[in-house]
Amino acid sequence: MSEAAATHNDLTAHRDLTAPPGTATDQVESSPAGVSWQKLMMWIFIVSDGLLFAGLLCGYGFVRIASPIWPDRGEIFHLPMIGFMTFLLISSSATMASAVAAAGRADRGATVRFLLFTILGGLGFMGMQAYEWSSLIQEGARLDSNPWGVPAFSGAFFLITGFHGSHVLSGIVLLAITAWRMAAGKSTAAGIELAGLYWHFVDLVWVFIFTLFYLI
Amino acid sequence: MANATHGTGYRLYWITWIFLLMVTMVMLAMEYVSWPQWMLLTVLLVAMLVKASVISGYFMHLRFERPALIVIVAASLVLVGLVLFVLLAIDAIRVHQLSAV
Numbered sequence: 001m002s003e004a005a006a007t008h009n010d011l012t013a014h015r016d017l018t019a020p021p022g023t024a025t026d027q028v029e030s031s032p033a034g035v036s037w038q039k040l041m042m043w044i045f046i047v048s049d050g051l052l053f054a055g056l057l058c059g060y061g062f063v064r065i066a067s068p069i070w071p072d073r074g075e076i077f078h079l080p081m082i083g084f085m086t087f088l089l090i091s092s093s094a095t096m097a098s099a100v101a102a103a104g105r106a107d108r109g110a111t112v113r114f115l116l117f118t119i120l121g122g123l124g125f126m127g128m129q130a131y132e133w134s135s136l137i138q139e140g141a142r143l144d145s146n147p148w149g150v151p152a153f154s155g156a157f158f159l160i161t162g163f164h165g166s167h168v169l170s171g172i173v174l175l176a177i178t179a180w181r182m183a184a185g186k187s188t189a190a191g192i193e194l195a196g197l198y199w200h201f202v203d204l205v206w207v208f209i210f211t212l213f214y215l216i
Numbered sequence: 217m218a219n220a221t222h223g224t225g226y227r228l229y230w231i232t233w234i235f236l237l238m239v240t241m242v243m244l245a246m247e248y249v250s251w252p253q254w255m256l257l258t259v260l261l262v263a264m265l266v267k268a269s270v271i272s273g274y275f276m277h278l279r280f281e282r283p284a285l286i287v288i289v290a291a292s293l294v295l296v297g298l299v300l301f302v303l304l305a306i307d308a309i310r311v312h313q314l315s316a317v
Contacts, residue, residue: 058301090240
């Protein structure tokens, strides 16, 4: 009996020696940026994904400045609806932040509830974007042509909002999985925080698209 | 103590939410004022950058992270984004002037 306990102790001691420096709690602080490695990697993913959108928006900026004329976006876009889509996305970001806070104090019910509100906001946004796309396509807008005179206008529009919309879709899938795992007690507060960072990033990109494409 | 900090955490998010909605309303209102174009552009771009920093600072907690992380994110995104745009914009303006002649 005592021999078994001693062996067990030896095994743990051995494991501690061969494990990388730091225990599970130390690993949270082990990356050079002062956050867990998972969180640092999420930030690096967000930065590289952000550079994708920076490239797309800069390309759009080039075409927009170089083009002698540009369609009157006020006649093409339905701004009140775009404003409501922005409202939905900002609100879903607020509920996401609340979900992270609820997960931080181990309130599983509130976390799942806030996550579901966030998913609802994302679904509403996607539904309205699908409506916007289909009405523009009905009016004759294509990737390489449109009735408003500048072919690059609809090309840039579908490319940029399409890339953003696919990010919203991935975010909804990610949040649905996270909410389901949270309800089953399989997810941690750190996992919710990582999903939250991605969702806020989707909101962040929309701020730039909303301003640079719809308002300017 | 833990409850108190989390309570203010919620409140901070709702304040952030209301602030972001107010800035969005101001941006949409720009559609209905007849200011000179450079003023509209300035207001919209400043509002956009304010919204972006509020979202990353408070919703994404970047404000409360270590400077190293803030520098990693800001240096790559702001610098590369700006340099890319400025380099492209110079060329775009030249193309615009050529096609206008």
